Amino acid sequence: MSGEYDVAVVGGGLLGSAIAWGLGRLGKKVAVLDEGDITRRASRANFALVWVQSKGLGMPAYTVWTVQASQAWGRLASELKQQTGLDVSLQQNGGFHLTLGEEEFGQRTELVKRMHNQVGAADYKMEMLSASQVKKSLPLIGPEVSGGSYCPLDGHVNSLRTFRAFHTGFKAFGIDYLPERPVSAIGKSGGEFHLTTPKGELRAAKIVLAAGNANQTLAPMVGLYAPMGPTRGQIVVTERTMPFLPHPLTTIRQTDEGTVMIGDSKEDELDDRALKHSISAVMTDRAQRMFPHLSRLNVVRSWAGIRVMPQDGFPIYDQSETHPGAFVACCHSGVTLASNHAFEIARMVAQGVLEPELVGAFSASRFGGAGAANSSGY
Amino acid sequence: MTVAPRREDYDVVVIGAGPAGLAAAATSAEAGLTTLLLDENIGPGGQVFRAISSTPVTDRNQLGADYWVGADLVQSLRASSAEVIPRATVWSLDRNLDIAVSIGGASAFVKAKRVILATGALERPFPIPGWTLPGVMTAGAAQTMLKSSALVPDGRTVIAGQGPLLWLLAAQILRLGGRIDRILDTTERGNYLAALPHAFAFLTSPYFAKGLSMMREVKAKVQVVSGVAELAAAGDGQLASVSYVAGGRRETIPADLLLLHQGVVPNVNLAMSAGVEHRWDDLQLCWSPVLDASGNSSVAGIAIAGDGAGIGGANAAVVRGRIAARAAVDALAPAAAARLPAMATLRADLAKAERGRLFLDTLFRPAPQFRIPSGDTIVCRCEEVTAKDVLDSVAIGATGPNQLKAYRRTGMGPCQGRLCGLTVTELMAQARGKSPQEIGYYRLRAPVKPITLAELAAVPKSEADVKAVVRG
Amino acid sequence: MFRRSEQDKRPQVQIFIDGVAVAARQGDTVSAALLASGVDVRRSTAVSGAPRLPYCMMGVCFDCLITIDGVGNRQGCLVPVAEGMQIEIQKGKREIGQ
Numbered sequence A: 001m002s003g004e005y006d007v008a009v010v011g012g013g014l015l016g017s018a019i020a021w022g023l024g025r026l027g028k029k030v031a032v033l034d035e036g037d038i039t040r041r042a043s044r045a046n047f048a049l050v051w052v053q054s055k056g057l058g059m060p061a062y063t064v065w066t067v068q069a070s071q072a073w074g075r076l077a078s079e080l081k082q083q084t085g086l087d088v089s090l091q092q093n094g095g096f097h098l099t100l101g102e103e104e105f106g107q108r109t110e111l112v113k114r115m116h117n118q119v120g121a122a123d124y125k126m127e128m129l130s131a132s133q134v135k136k137s138l139p140l141i142g143p144e145v146s147g148g149s150y151c152p153l154d155g156h157v158n159s160l161r162t163f164r165a166f167h168t169g170f171k172a173f174g175i176d177y178l179p180e181r182p183v184s185a186i187g188k189s190g191g192e193f194h195l196t197t198p199k200g201e202l203r204a205a206k207i208v209l210a211a212g213n214a215n216q217t218l219a220p221m222v223g224l225y226a227p228m229g230p231t232r233g234q235i236v237v238t239e240r241t242m243p244f245l246p247h248p249l250t251t252i253r254q255t256d257e258g259t260v261m262i263g264d265s266k267e268d269e270l271d272d273r274a275l276k277h278s279i280s281a282v283m284t285d286r287a288q289r290m291f292p293h294l295s296r297l298n299v300v301r302s303w304a305g306i307r308v309m310p311q312d313g314f315p316i317y318d319q320s321e322t323h324p325g326a327f328v329a330c331c332h333s334g335v336t337l338a339s340n341h342a343f344e345i346a347r348m349v350a351q352g353v354l355e356p357e358l359v360g361a362f363s364a365s366r367f368g369g370a371g372a373a374n375s376s377g378y
Numbered sequence B: 001m002t003v004a005p006r007r008e009d010y011d012v013v014v015i016g017a018g019p020a021g022l023a024a025a026a027t028s029a030e031a032g033l034t035t036l037l038l039d040e041n042i043g044p045g046g047q048v049f050r051a052i053s054s055t056p057v058t059d060r061n062q063l064g065a066d067y068w069v070g071a072d073l074v075q076s077l078r079a080s081s082a083e084v085i086p087r088a089t090v091w092s093l094d095r096n097l098d099i100a101v102s103i104g105g106a107s108a109f110v111k112a113k114r115v116i117l118a119t120g121a122l123e124r125p126f127p128i129p130g131w132t133l134p135g136v137m138t139a140g141a142a143q144t145m146l147k148s149s150a151l152v153p154d155g156r157t158v159i160a161g162q163g164p165l166l167w168l169l170a171a172q173i174l175r176l177g178g179r180i181d182r183i184l185d186t187t188e189r190g191n192y193l194a195a196l197p198h199a200f201a202f203l204t205s206p207y208f209a210k211g212l213s214m215m216r217e218v219k220a221k222v223q224v225v226s227g228v229a230e231l232a233a234a235g236d237g238q239l240a241s242v243s244y245v246a247g248g249r250r251e252t253i254p255a256d257l258l259l260l261h262q263g264v265v266p267n268v269n270l271a272m273s274a275g276v277e278h279r280w281d282d283l284q285l286c287w288s289p290v291l292d293a294s295g296n297s298s299v300a301g302i303a304i305a306g307d308g309a310g311i312g313g314a315n316a317a318v319v320r321g322r323i324a325a326r327a328a329v330d331a332l333a334p335a336a337a338a339r340l341p342a343m344a345t346l347r348a349d350l351a352k353a354e355r356g357r358l359f360l361d362t363l364f365r366p367a368p369q370f371r372i373p374s375g376d377t378i379v380c381r382c383e384e385v386t387a388k389d390v391l392d393s394v395a396i397g398a399t400g401p402n403q404l405k406a407y408r409r410t411g412m413g414p415c416q417g418r419l420c421g422l423t424v425t426e427l428m429a430q431a432r433g434k435s436p437q438e439i440g441y442y443r444l445r446a447p448v449k450p451i452t453l454a455e456l457a458a459v460p461k462s463e464a465d466v467k468a469v470v471r472g
Numbered sequence C: 001m002f003r004r005s006e007q008d009k010r011p012q013v014q015i016f017i018d019g020v021a022v023a024a025r026q027g028d029t030v031s032a033a034l035l036a037s038g039v040d041v042r043r044s045t046a047v048s049g050a051p052r053l054p055y056c057m058m059g060v061c062f063d064c065l066i067t068i069d070g071v072g073n074r075q076g077c078l079v080p081v082a083e084g085m086q087i088e089i090q091k092g093k094r095e096i097g098q
Helices: A014-025 A060-084 A101-117 A131-137 A159-173 A212-222 A277-290 A292-296 A338-351 A356-362 B019-030 B065-079 B139-149 B164-175 B189-203 B206-219 B269-273 B314-332 B343-353 B357-363 B387-395 B401-408 B421-432 B453-457 B463-469 C030-037
Strands: A004-010 A030-033 A095-100 A127-130 A145-151 A176-178 A185-189 A192-197 A200-209 A232-238 A252-254 A260-262 A298-306 A316-319 A326-330 B009-015 B035-038 B083-085 B088-093 B098-103 B106-117 B121-123 B136-138 B151-153 B157-162 B182-185 B223-225 B228-234 B241-246 B249-254 B257-262 B264-266 B278-281 B286-289 B302-304 B378-380 C002-004 C012-017 C020-025 C065-068 C071-075 C086-088
Touching (some): A004 A014, A004 A338, A014 A159, A014 A200, A060 A159, A060 A338, A095 A101, A095 A131, A095 A277, A200 A212, A232 B453, A277 A292, A277 B463, A292 B453, A316 A356, B019 B065, B019 B106, B019 B314, B088 B269, B106 B314, B121 B257, B136 B139, B139 B164, B157 B241, B182 B228, B302 B314, B314 B343, B387 B421, B401 B421, C020 C030
Parallel strands (some): A030 A176, A200 A326, B009 B035, B009 B106, B157 B182
Antiparallel strands (some): A127 A145, A192 A200, A232 A298, B098 B106, B121 B264, B151 C002, C065 C086
C-alpha cells in the first residue's frame, strides 16, 4: 500500500462511497478501505427510496437535512451520468404510503398531524389522501386500501447502479478503492492517522469512519462515539413485469428494470443469512391487498439485510475533539442522503469543519453518553 | 391432481427422485421410517432415468440396459411405504430441517428428522459466443426430449463438447433414426496424457467396454472432428452456423441445432441455501459439498447423495443413496438397520461404482477457453451480462460474485446463478489471480425456485410477524 | 428442429399455440410439444428482447418461460400438456394485467 492520502474513508458502502466521491470531486487524494465479498452490506440490501415523508419526528433538523438531500439528488444523478455514463434512474414524482383498513388510516393521519405540528421542520407537503384520491394516481389499488399519505418530494432510484456509478467514478477521480482491508486499529502520530489492515498500514491526514454499524467499534479508537442499534429487514423481489406502478410506496416499488420490490420488516434478529418466510408472507400479503394483480407474479428472490441504524434513528456526523481530522458518519438513509454526503459532508470534511448550522444537530453529543429515544428517524 | 403431503413430520424427507433419491427413499421406507420423496418432475427417474415409467421409446436396446436399471429402482420404491409426490418443487430448506414445497400452486410445510438431498447435477455452463441463440441447447436437453417424447433432431445437427454423455446421446439419436451431421470433440489433447496414470482403473471398470463400443457405433455413422480448440455459434435471431478451429484450421458449417455438453456439475442451490458448506473441487471444476463418509453435510441432519455430492455417475448415486439412507436408519431406528446391507458392504459397492471416475474426470476436464469466456460472450443468460461486463466490474473493485451481483445483476434472474455461477467464479478468479475457492460463490437464499406471490403470502403468520412489518 | 419417432404410440392431445391448434402427445411437456410442433415458438427476453428457445429442458435455465392458460412465466419444460391447453409465446416482460 503506497503513498499518503488526504483522506482515508473507512467503508465502501453507499455512505462512504458518496463521501469519497465528493472528496475526489474536490480534488482530494482519497483512499476507500472496504471489506470483501461477504460482509454485512446494507448498500446491497436496501430498498432504494429517496424518501422524505415521515422523516424527522423528534428532530426537525433531520427533516430539513432530508429535504435538502432530496432536492440535491437531481444534481448528483446528472453529475454521475455525465461522469460515468450510468443512468441511476432517479424518479422523484412523489411517493405514497398506503394504508389498509380504517385503523391504519387513522394512525397515519395522526402521524402526519404530529409531523406538521413540529416546530422548525421544513415544509415537505405531506398530506393524507382518501382511497379515491389515491386511485387517481394509482389506478390498480385494491378495495382494502383505505387511503394513504402522499409527499411530492418522495422518489426512488436504482441504488445498486448508484453504488456502481460511485465506484466507477472513483477511477476518474483517481480515488484508490482498496477492498479486503477491514480496519482493525487506528492510531495518530506525526499529524497523521495510521490505519491497520490485513494488507498493511495506510496513512492519511484525515479519516472518515463510514463503516455502518461497525462505526460503533471504530469510533472510540479516535475519541468519537457512535452508538448503533442495528435491526434486520427482509425484502422480497419479483420477476420483471410491465410497468404498472407510476409512484414508489414505502413498502412497494417497481424498479426501472421492471422487478417489484416488496419490503420491509424490522426485526431484532441480526442473522442476515436466515430468512423468516412468515414475515415475507405478511409483506407479500399486504402487497397483494394493495395491488391484487400482484398475486400472480412470481417471487424470484428474497433476502435479509442488517440496517445501519444509529440508536435514536437519526444520523451521526461528528469530528473528534481529541483527534481532530477524524470524522464519523453514519445514518440509516444512505440512499436518500447520498447527495448530501457527496456534496455537503465531503465539502465540510475537506474544509476540516462540520458546519453547526447544517449538521450540528447530528453530533453524537446528543446522546449524552446514553442513547435510545422514542422517535422516528426512519 | 394435486396431492399435499399426508403428514407434517417425517423421519426422512428425500428431495429428488433420480438414482440416489429413489434408492434412498426405498431403503429408508423399507426400514420402517416415515419417508417422503419430493420431486419436481412429472415422473420419477431424475435425468438419467428420465421418463422411466412413461417413455414412448419401447425398443429396449435403443435407450440401453443402463437406462432400464431405473425401472427396477422405481419398482422397489413403489413396493415400499415411501410417500412420493411428483411435480413438487422444494423452494426452501433451512438449518432446522423445515421444508417448504410448492405443489400445484400451493405451498406445504413439512419437518424432517433427516433430509437426504438428491438434487443431482446439471450440465456445466458452456459459454461460447452465440450460446443463447435459439437452436443451441444442451445435449441433456435433447436427451430429455428423446427419452420422454421420442423426439430426435431432424435438421442439420451438430453435437459439440466432450464426455461420456455426449457419446451416449449420439448413439441414442442414431438408434432412433435421428440426424447428426457432425460431432466436434473438444477434449484437450494433453488430457489423454494426464489421464494415463489412472487408465488401469478405467480399463478394468465397466465404463471402458461400454464407452468404447458406443464410440465405435457413433463413429461408423457420423463425422467426428477431434481436437476442437475454438467453438462459436452464429445466426441472426436463430442458429445458422457453427464455426470451429481444429488442427489450426477454421471451419464454418451451416446448422439448425447445436447440442453442447462438457460434463455435469452438482446442482448446489438448495444445499447452499440451507447453509451447507461447499468447497471448490479443482479436478471436477465445480463446488462440491463437504461430506463425511455417510454423506452427512456440515448442517446437522442434512445428508447429500448422488451427483449433488460430487459427480460420480448413476451407479455411484444409487449406492450413495443407500448409504445416506442407512445412516439415517442407524440414527433414528438402529434396530431396523440390521435388516439392511451392512455399511461396509455398501462402501465396497461404492468404491466399485466409482472405479474409473478419476480417469474420466481427468480426460474430460474441460479446457479453459470453454469455461472462461471473453469479450461480448454472455455469461449470465438471465440478465444478459457479458464477460467484458464482469471484467469491468473487477476493474472497479468487485472482489467476488456478490459484489459483482450488486454492480451487474449477475445471478439475480430466475435461474439464480445456476447457469452463470461457475463461470463467474472462474472468470473472476482468473482476472484477480486468485483461486476459485478464494473468490467464492453467490450467497443463495430461499426461494431457490420462483413461487407466486400469492403462494408466499399464504404462508402462516403470527402476530409478531405482523408487528415486524406494520409500523405506522 | 425435432421430429417424432414413429414408435411413439401415445394418444394425441390438442393444444393451442397463440390460438392455433397443434397436436401434441400425452406425456409431452409443453416445451417438448412446442419444439416438436414446427411452429416458431421463440420467446423474447424481458431484459433486451433477444429471442430464445428452451436450453436445458430440465428446469434450471428458465429459457422455456411461457404463458400457460393465462399464467405467465411458467417453466414449460416442467408442465405436462393437457387437452385444450392455451399457450402464448411471451414477448418481453410479463404482462400481469389487472
